[in-house]
Amino acid sequence: MDISTLSQRLSRQIREKRLNRGLTQAALAELAGLPRQKVIAIEQGSLSVAMNAYARALVALDCELAVVPAAMPTLDEIEGLFE
Template sequence: MDYSLLVSRLGKQIRDKRVNRGLTQARLAELAGLTRQKVIAVEKGTLSVAMVAYARVLGALDCEFAVIPAAMPTLEELGDLFE
């Protein structure tokens, strides 16, 4: 499984959780002690973002990591890899 796809999925899950909670990126950044630009990078699944930024965002959302078997990529995800 391609690691960039896994990070992209994590970013999407974080964005979905933020939206479901009714938080703006700016408010989440404030809660996590990060800049809004860093939250944007986390939600995009940017590979250069440090693990601590992901952990701070998840903590601000009252969430944690869970290790589960990876699902096969969807056609949409495969297409995104080649953009």
């Protein structure tokens, strides 16, 4: 697994948790003490976002990060690699 795939998976999970809780990006940003633009970057899987921002978003969503063995990327995750 590469860094981009890992970042995309984490960003997708954060977005899903936010939506499941009925929060807007602005509401999550306020809870996390982050600018809305940072939440957008997190949900886009930007590699330039610091771990601190991811941690703030996770805490605001009442979630924690678990380290598990890597799984093979899905077809959806790799479809853009060959374009």
